[in-house]
Amino acid sequence: MARKPTPEILQRQIVARSRLLRIEAVDLRFSNGVERQFERMQSSGRGAVMIVPFVDADTLMLVREYAAGLHNYQLGFPKGLIDPGETPEQAANRELKEEIGFGAQQLIPLKSVTMAPQFFSATMHIFIARDLYPEQLEGDEPEPLERVPWLLSKAQALLDQEDFTEARSIAALLMTLRKLERDSN
Structure with a gap:
């Protein structure tokens, strides 16, 4: 065609x-x-990142933070803008350190996605993070983020969670599950 x-x-x-x-x-x-x-x-043209961090083989780390658009607290994966001069991988590692207090030895790209491309020109790069190590950087959040560990084996319960609604976090979870399934075959 x-x-x-x-x-x-x-x-x-x-x-x-x-x-x-x-x-x-x-x-x-x-x-x-x-x-x-x-x-x-x-958009700023720099893009953004979202990270699905594994603290062990079956535990993901999410954050609960204030979402001004909905005026409530939402559960999702760590995310943030790419700073000038950073690669998406560098931004992903920095955001992990700022939001959950861990860096990653391994960042696996999942997919770059857009949101409402008819009206918005931004791209978000989604990664899986493995082999985490403790390292904290100060972030720009107005209050500490609540860290929420979640068993991957309870993914359906996460999808059913009433404050887990952001489409990019849902897509990241589903792409992660699909990748893990493909890798195990």
Whole structure:
């Protein structure tokens, strides 16, 4: 099947800006001649990381932290932005040290994913972390994160957990389970 050409960008303009976000209006012309304006949030371009850390062969470490968008506490995997000059692997190891107090000897890339790509231009790199060692770095969270160990054998109970709702954490868990199943065959 032939690839469709991407629409022609006629004009781009920042229509709103905050300390964290920039919203851009993009005027496009599609290959069939139709013109439309889309709005999208611009990312920093650096991307982000999420890590599925194994503290042993059957125990994952999650964190519970405040989620401003939902105004409640959510359970998920350690994650954060890639700092300028960092590789995704370096950022993953730094985030582990900041959020759960461990670094990883081994980082296994799972997949790079996007979230709402029609409106948001960010990429998140998901890793499995193994062979953890204690090392704490100071993070930028406003309060200490609650560390929550979870048995991998209880993955369904995690999926049923009412505060485990973030799609990227759910995808990371399911990709981890699938990888482990493939690796064992």
